[in-house]
Each structure stands twice: as structure tokens, then as C-alpha cells.
Amino acid sequence: xxxxxxxxxxxxxxxxxxxxxxxxxxxxxxxxxxxxxxxxxxxxxxxxxxxxxxxxxxxxxxxxxxxxxxxxxxxxxxxxxxxxxxxxxxxxxxxxxxxxxxxxxxxxxxxxxxxxxxxxxxxxxxxxxxxxxxxxxxxxxxxxxxxxxxxxxxxxxxxxxxxxxxxxxxxxxxxxxxxxxxxxxxxxxxxxxxxxxxxxxxxxxxxxxxxxxxxxxxxxxxxxxxxxxxxxxxxxxxxxxxxxxxxxxxxxxxxxxxxxxxxxxxxxxxxxxxxxxxxxxxxxxxxxxxxxxxxxxxxxxxxxxxxxxxxxxxxxxxxxxxxxxxxxxxxxxxxxxxxxxxxxxxxxxxxxxxxxxxxxxxxxxxxxxxxxxxxxxxxxxxxxxxxxxxxxxxxxxxxxx
Numbered sequence: 514x515x516x517x518x519x520x521x522x523x524x525x526x527x528x529x530x531x532x533x534x535x536x537x538x539x540x541x542x543x544x545x546x547x548x549x550x551x552x553x554x555x556x557x558x559x560x561x562x563x564x565x566x567x568x569x570x571x572x573x574x575x576x577x578x579x580x581x582x583x584x585x586x587x588x589x590x591x592x593x594x595x596x597x598x599x600x601x602x603x604x605x606x607x608x609x610x611x612x613x614x615x616x617x618x619x620x621x622x623x624x625x626x627x628x629x630x631x632x633x634x635x636x637x638x639x640x641x642x643x644x645x646x647x648x649x650x651x652x653x654x655x656x657x658x659x660x661x662x663x664x665x666x667x668x669x670x671x672x673x674x675x676x677x678x679x680x681x682x683x684x685x686x687x688x689x690x691x692x693x694x695x696x697x698x699x700x701x702x703x704x705x706x707x708x709x710x711x712x713x714x715x716x717x718x719x720x721x722x723x724x725x726x727x728x729x730x731x732x733x734x735x736x737x738x739x740x741x742x743x744x745x746x747x748x749x750x751x752x753x754x755x756x757x758x759x760x761x762x763x764x765x766x767x768x769x770x771x772x773x774x775x776x777x778x779x780x781x782x783x784x785x786x787x788x789x790x791x792x793x794x795x796x797x798x799x800x801x802x803x804x805x806x807x808x809x810x811x812x813x814x815x816x817x818x819x820x821x822x823x824x825x826x827x828x829x830x831x832x833x834x835x836x837x838x839x840x841x842x843x844x845x846x847x848x849x850x851x852x853x854x855x856x857x858x859x860x861x862x863x864x865x866x867x868x869x870x871x872x873x874x875x876x877x878x879x880x881x882x883x884x885x886x887x888x889x890x891x892x893x894x895x896x897x898x899x900x901x902x903x904x905x906x907x908x909x910x911x912x913x914x
Contacts (some may be wrong), residue, residue, distance in 0.1 A: 702745025
């Protein structure tokens with residue numbers, strides 16, 4: 514049924530429930546069409562006044578209480594998007610879409626037995642693009658053929674029709690396998706939630722990028738995409754050789770081991786400028802010392818020319834010793850197309866001078882290509898790291914029962 518819901522959004526050519534001038538659609542009855550896939554449930558019983566925060570009817574029911582929150586951005590991944598409507602629906606903690614005639618948000622089943630139930634709702638982003646959804650952690654379908662998830666559909670002013678984005682899914686779900694992660698569409702960015710805990714509440718942050726990986730989206734992304742994955746997508750785990758740093762002599766995934774707070778991956782390929790590399794490494798090491806355990810930086814060298822593992826190991830070890838690096842790790846791969854390490858999944862272009870991917874909880878929050886080591890750019894990185902921390906940043910993973 515879920516795939517039918519998603520496919521139907523591509524088939525929509527007319528949507529008369531919301532006019533172009535933003536008027537609220539007329540209230541509908543409690544009767545569903547036999548085939549409501551062609552008349553989107555997005556608007557069914559939608560309130561006239563929406564806010565940036567919503568509490569689902571399930572919040573007081575059995576299950577782990579969660580807060581799903583974040584910022585919705587324009588396609589550049591940097592400009593907050595206000596007045597964007599997000600519609601969500603989910604199962605209860607038993608993995609079922611429950612119905613309840615007495616519940617205001619209830620969606621009865623149609624003749625085909627399809628429904629979103631009553632654990633559903635809407636938020637409308639505020640002026641800063643923020644949203645909050647208080648609900649319970651959904652359960653996995655009884656069939657256990659899908660990871661637990663929350664469905665999200667979006668109405669933004671750039672598109673005539675609504676469109677779905679990747680479901681909210683949960684990083685600790687055993688059904689969210691590596692193979693499933695690799696097949697994600699990343700519509701609107703990654704939907705993988707990495708919870709932190711505050712008292713009895715689990716908090717998951719997800720920034721949503723309008724139009725990202727949405728076919729026929731009318732606004733082009735002005736952020737360079739020639740090297741590296743997009744802002745809003747997750748870093749894909751990979752295993753470089755470590756030549757200098759805490760994991761020297763091993764093949765260790767930077768993201769798997771150190772991806773919880775902030776991180777910077779500094780990729781250099783076929784065109785190294787060693788004077789600039791030394792300037793960058795000196796700055797990044799100093800910044801890492803200031804931020805202690807809350808920032809991990811990795812230099813990843815992927816020059817395809819004259820590759821020899823032992824020579825590269827020795828050269829990078831000598832570089833780290835020369836500069837006196839204390840925090841930054843110096844790593845390498847045979848090339849950025851290398852499949853053994855799986856670095857190729859991060860889509861780095863070997864022929865640009867450098868690629869910087871800045872991430873938080875394994876999710877890319879900014880990227881720079883051919884980034885010069887000067888005071889202006891040092892300040893950009895400092896501001897980015899400062900501004901992307903919040904009250905949840907230093908919280909720990911939930912304690913599992």
C-alpha cells in the first residue's frame with residue numbers, strides 16, 4: 514500500500530484542493546473515495562490554521578515519546594524556507610495504522626481497506642524554516658518487511674503538486690541495513706534519524722532540502738555538485754588507510770567511529786597544492802583542539818598517480834610530523850573511485866583541487882569545492898560550526914532498554 518501512495522504522487526496532474534493563491538481547501542466528509550490514491554489524503558481534514566509545532570494523537574499512548582525536528586531549507590541547503598506544509602502519518606508502536614471514529618484526525622478505511630489511520634498531522638514551517646513533531650516512535654509492520662518509519666509529504670510554493678520525501682527512518686533499526694541505505698532516494702535529503710535523549714524524550718533532528726532529488730523540480734541548485742554528495746545527504750561510510758593520527762596503521766571508517774558530533778572530510782586528489790594543504794591542516798588542527806571531542810577532521814588523499822601504499826603511508830606520516838599535528842588524521846585511498854574502501858560512494862571528483870564535506874551526526878551540512886585557505890574561509894567554517902550547534906548538540910544516544 515505504501516508504494517501505491519508514493520507512486521500516486523507522480524501521477525497527479527491536477528490538484529484542485531488548494532488554489533494558487535493559498536486558500537484553505539473546503540472541509541471534506543468522513544467518506545473516502547474507493548481509490549483515494551488519486552485524491553491525495555494530504556488534505557483530508559487538514560485544519561485551517563497550522564503552526565510549526567504539532568503533537569500527534571499518539572503522543573499520550575503507549576510507546577517511546579519522540580520529537581522530530583529540524584529546519585526546512587530551499588534547494589541551496591542554506592536558505593530557510595518558511596510556510597512549507599509537511600504532512601506526516603505513521604503506525605502506532607505495534608506497527609499498525611489504527612483507526613478510531615472518535616478521534617478528530619481519524620481517516621476511515623476505504624473499500625480497499627486503505628487508510629492513514631489517526632496518527633497523522635501537519636506542520637507549517639515558521640519564518641526560520643523550523644518544524645516540530647511530537648509523537649511516539651512507530652513500530653515495524655507485523656510482516657517486518659520494512660524498517661519502522663514516518664511518512665512525510667510536502668507542499669511548497671515552487672511545485673504545483675505535493676511530493677513525498679524519504680521517510681523518517683531510524684539509525685538503530687536492525688532492518689535498516691547497509692543495502693537499504695545505499696538504495697535510498699534521498700528525496701529532500703537523508704531521512705535517517707539519529708536520536709539523542711533528554712530525560713524520557715528521544716529527539717531526532719532532520720533538515721529537509723526542498724526539491725533535492727525531486728524529478729522536474731523547477732528551481733536549480735546553485736551549490737556546486739561537481740564533487741561530493743549534496744548538502745542534506747549522509748556521508749557514506751568508507752575505510753581509508755590511516756597514516757597519521759589516533760588510528761595510525763589501521764583501515765578505519767571515520768564516520769562509523771567518530772560521526773556523532775561535527776566532522777570535516779578534506780579530500781585532495783590528483784592536483785595537490787602542498788603549501789595550501791599545510792595551511793589548511795594547521796588551521797583545522799587548531800580548530801579541532803579548541804573544540805576537543807566535538808570536532809573530528811580527516812584529510813583524505815586520493816591521488817591516482819604513481820600510487821604505492823608504503824610510499825604514501827610514509828609521505829603522510831612525514832607531513833603530520835613536520836606540521837606537528839595533534840588532532841587531524843591523515844588518511845589515504847588508492848583513488849576516489851576505489852571500490853574496496855567504498856570511498857567512491859561519496860562521489861568525490863579527483864580532478865578538483867579539494868572538496869570539503871562538513872557534517873553533523875553523519876549528515877552533510879555544507880560543502881566547498883576548490884576552497885582556499887584564507888582568513889575569510891577560515892571564518893566561514895568557524896561560523897558554520899558555531900551556528901549548527903544547538904541545545905541538543907552535546908546530548909548522548911538514548912539508553913536502550
